[in-house]
Structures are given as structure tokens and as C-alpha cells.
Amino acid sequence: MQGFADYHMHTPLCHHAEGHPRAYVEVAAERGLTEIGFSCHSPMMAEFDDWRMSIEDFPRYLELVEEARAHGETLGVTVRLGLEVDYLPGHDPWIGELTKMASWDYLIGSVHYLTTELVVDHPEHLSQMEKDYRPEQVWELYWELYERAIRTRLFDFMAHPDLPKKFGSVPGGDLSNYYAGSLIALHETGTAFEINTAGLRKPIGELYPAMGFLSLARQAGIPLVIGSDAHAPEEVGEGFDRAIAAAKDAGYSQLARFKQRERTLTDC
Ligand SMILES: [Zn+2]
Ligand SMILES: [Zn+2]
Numbered sequence: 001m002q003g004f005a006d007y008h009m010h011t012p013l014c015h016h017a018e019g020h021p022r023a024y025v026e027v028a029a030e031r032g033l034t035e036i037g038f039s040c041h042s043p044m045m046a047e048f049d050d051w052r053m054s055i056e057d058f059p060r061y062l063e064l065v066e067e068a069r070a071h072g073e074t075l076g077v078t079v080r081l082g083l084e085v086d087y088l089p090g091h092d093p094w095i096g097e098l099t100k101m102a103s104w105d106y107l108i109g110s111v112h113y114l115t116t117e118l119v120v121d122h123p124e125h126l127s128q129m130e131k132d133y134r135p136e137q138v139w140e141l142y143w144e145l146y147e148r149a150i151r152t153r154l155f156d157f158m159a160h161p162d163l164p165k166k167f168g169s170v171p172g173g174d175l176s177n178y179y180a181g182s183l184i185a186l187h188e189t190g191t192a193f194e195i196n197t198a199g200l201r202k203p204i205g206e207l208y209p210a211m212g213f214l215s216l217a218r219q220a221g222i223p224l225v226i227g228s229d230a231h232a233p234e235e236v237g238e239g240f241d242r243a244i245a246a247a248k249d250a251g252y253s254q255l256a257r258f259k260q261r262e263r264t265l266t267d268c
Contacts, residue, residue: 049119
């Protein structure tokens, strides 16, 4: 993974990741990454769940990333400041506030919440979800929200596109109808998306997104980023060989980089 950038990783402030950001920088340097970006789970406008940083911890987040950035300078790793932001309908004003709270390099848009009660990738919500919805309904709901998130134009790139497959739930048949609205929205808004390698570590054992999505995105000229979604230092850059191979198979020859919310492309 010589020379690549990993833009999706967390900090202990979200209560389900471990290791000081400096340790993430060290693994990045060992693995030949030249750029990483922290993108921990953003605070919500109110207490919402126990798997994100609180607004009180937000200043500490900026400090941690600054500590990592200084450490990266000594190791030849550029460190960027990002945030993984949960999209829920009606939260746009709050997300707008977040955009002004720091000098971000990028904001990642994520859909984890299908409803305010149901988190699509939470193991403790799985049985409820399976009781209330068929896989087709989960996918319809998810992709509708994903498209709405893109259309807010609040995000530089979108995270793990087909996240609902995490535990293996995928509708049968051609999936491109689920993807279509989001692909058009990415194209129309000039938003990028990521290949997220965390799916390799989950029951589905695949990259997010599937090859079908990746190929259609390439045909539509949608910019691409790769992220490990590391929640521990040793996960930094994990699965990048697989992700890069998939990107090339789909026809990608360039990956996006972000600095101060400006996008550039580099050869891969
Ligand atoms: Zn997480
Ligand atoms: Zn993440």
C-alpha cells in the first residue's frame, strides 16, 4: 500500500475504538501509507447513543488529531482532520453547525440509522430488524436515506455504500435498482464515495461496496477514496491490497485526496 491514503479511522472518544491516534500513525508509517485521516463518529445534536464522541469531548478530539499530526510529521505521514457524520432526516441544521466547528479536511456522510430506533449495522438491533423488515425493505429504506444524505451536499464523500449487507442480508437478483438513485445523486452533487475494507472483517467478508456498485460508479465518473474504518491501530491500511485491486478491476486509475475540503486526484 505504498503511498496510499487511508481516510477512515476512529479514536477512543467514540467508546468502541482503541489506541491513541499516534499509534495509528505509527502503523500507517510501517505499512507505507503517506497520508491518513481521522474520522471519528461525530457528536449528535442531543444524546443519541453510546457509540460516538460527546460534544464535551469534541475539543479533545481536535487535540488528539493535532497530536497525531505532529507525530506524523516526524514519520513522513500527513494527518488530515475529518469526521464521520451520521445522516438522519432533519439533522441537516446540526450537521451544518458541525461543518463550522473546525477547519475540516473532509466530512464523511454515513447512514447507520434506518429509523431513530434502528441501527442497520448494530448486532444488538439485528433481531429486531429481521422481525420488522424483509431484506428488500431494509435495502430500500437504507438506499433512500443514503441518497438523501448525498443530496444535502454536506459531505465530501460517502462511507461504506452497501452497509446493510454486513451480517449477510442481501436481496436476491439485480441490485442496481437499489444503487441507482444514490449513483445519480453522487454524480449530480460531485460527491465521492469510499471502498471501505471493514466489510472484510465482518460476517459478509466482502468490501463495501460490491463490485456491481463500483463498476457503475466508475462508469459515472464518481471519485473514489479507500478507507479501512480502523477501530484499532493494527487495522490501519488493512485490506488495501484487495480494495486497490477491486478499484483497478472496475477501471479506476485515480483516487481522491482531500485537504481543507478541496479534492485532488492522484494516480493509483
Ligand atoms: Zn465505529
Ligand atoms: Zn467509521
